[in-house]
Amino acid sequence: MDYLPQNSKFYLLLLFFFLQLLFSFILSSAFSPVDNYLIDCGSNGDLTVDVDNRQFVGDYSKLGLVFLLVTRSISLEDQSPSLGSSSPLYHTARVFTKPSTYEFEIKQKGNHLVRIHFRTLSSTSFNLSNALFHVSANQFLLLSDFTGHSPAGNPILKEYLIWVDSEKLVISFIPSSDSSLAFVNAIEVISAPGDLIADTARLVKPQGIDDYTGLTKQALETVYRINVGGPKVTPFNDSLWRTWTPDVEFLHLNAASKTVYTSGRIKYLPGGASREVAPDSVYNTARVMNDANVPKPNFNITWNFPVTSGYRYLVRMHFCDIASMSLNLLYFDVYINGYLAYKDLDLSELTGQVLAAPYYVDFVVDTANSQSLSISIGPSSLSNPSRVNAILNGVEIMKLNNSMGSLDGELSLGPIMQSLPREKTSGFMPSVIGISLMIAIAGVVYRRRTEVRDYVAWSPLPVDASERNSNSNYRC
Structure with missing residues (x-):
């Protein structure tokens, strides 16, 4: 039986101690929401x-x-x-x-x-x-x-x-x-987390790209959360307890791409994406072009997502260059609904010349009468003929509320509240008018019986604190 030298045992113990400290640090630095x-x-x-x-x-x-x-x-x-x-x-x-x-x-x-x-x-x-x-x-x-x-x-x-x-x-x-x-x-x-949603995004229009502001004050509904090129990510493996589903069912042409992955460390940088934006499990897998290094590829990688027409959508695309062997080799274009959304995207420049550093870009797109939203990535004119490629690690699609504050249909909250049936309370409420002067003069007490209809408009906030204690509870 072989025995480790004494100094090797020391280094193993030191490594074990270091890993314990690292694990404790990761746990202590995990996101802890105030609410x-x-x-x-x-x-x-x-x-x-x-x-x-x-x-x-x-x-x-x-x-x-x-x-x-x-x-x-x-x-x-x-x-x-x-x-x-x-x-x-x-x-x-x-x-x-x-x-x-x-x-x-x-x-x-x-x-x-x-x-x-x-x-x-x-x-x-x-x-x-x-x-x-x-x-x-x-x-x-x-x-x-x-x-x-x-x-x-x-x-x-x-x-x-x-x-x-x-x-x-x-x-x-x-x-x-x-x-x-x-x-x-x-x-x-x-x-x-404060960095989860930025207030601005790139507004994709047929005429070109514009700025979209005021995003943080919108209500957003998560429609899709996709781990591109990788398996399902469960809430247990996400610091915000989210689920990321595989992209296979949305991929237009499977032969156009291939999956890549890395077991190396994802390098989260200030100003880029954090683990709360997306976990390691999303950034350490991706899809790249299947015909990479072909001088003139005749295809893009495309994903199609069914959506509800008539809404604007926030499309967040997650990138992390885990495919390149060195910096400044990867340039590609991004298209949404066939419109050029980002030309000559250069991850080396965006991440400050660091490979395997995550970065995301937010786009807002108007679906108008379309019930489908497409995302494509493809080669850039800046690509080196011997290094043509494109990469995508994850996609999130969120619906923005419409002008009526609704995320589901053309009806606003106000008409719904007004259409609620009103509870009617019928009865006689005697009103006794006791006026000494009238009693002295007429010696008569006039008594009016008035039928009162008690209109109670429902409010989301109770006006009577005792209402909280009047809950009736039944188990069926």
Whole structure:
């Protein structure tokens, strides 16, 4: 049996100690949001649910009850759960028969990640497949006439970036006029890192490129989050608990590209992308041109994404040169919907002459009447004839709210609130007019009986603090 020399053992111990320190540093420097609300809706107990090493509290527990502002709700538990088929977050749901809200105190104003989880449960008391409802967050309409049901019965996760400049974030669930039910399985409200969304982007138009400003104040819905050339990235491996899906189903021509990867260190630089923008798992894989080094390739690499027409979209493209052997060899062009979005993109220059350093570029594009959004990368006129290539590591596509503050349809939040049925309270309220002078003169007390109709317009914020203590809770 071979034994290591004494000095080798010392160096191994030193290396082990160094790795421990490095691991501890990474854990201590991980993103820790100021606002971090994780709610397991429909759960009555004080036990927390562990999902991706995060603790979700029940919305009817001692900790969670402060967020739930309703006069009546139903706690629903799945009566026939499929073991191991879904997250424990989808084993319970909170059901509403009237407009209801969750209210979160905001300590750090700015952009917040809002994730809302839906899955229809099996119950003899309620058929959640018949639910039809609206969801709003402060002044933005997130979902309109939403069912919360997928054909295969799979969970639905809706993710948004919401700008909050007030002390409260109020998320409301409003049954549609065609339904009496709304429901939700889980809610996440997380303050976003300051560098997650920049205020400006490149506006891609048929006439050319312009500046787009005011992006941070928009509400955005995540439509696609793609790991180009790599496998699925789960929330466990993302510092913001995001999921990145493979790009294969969106790739126009698989033969046009090939995948590359690196096991080396990704070099995050000041002014570039951080791990909160995208994790290592995204930047250490990519697609490059399959015919690299061919002087005149006759194709680009193209991805096609189905979208909803009539909206503007934020397209974030992630780049990290893990393919080049040295600097200043990689130049390429970027196209969105066939329009030139970035000419002669030079990652060596953008990253300050550092290879394997991540960088991202934000584009805003108007889909007008199109129901498809295409992204292409291809050779640049600056490419060296012997070094023709292009690279892409990741793509995010987010829908921007329209002029009515909506992310789902042409209806704004105001008309929805006005269309709600008003609760009527009929009765006689006696009004006794006791005026001493009239009594002395006429000796008669006039009594009027006035029928009063009490119009109560629903507000997302309760005006009576006692309302919080009047929740009726039922388990089905």
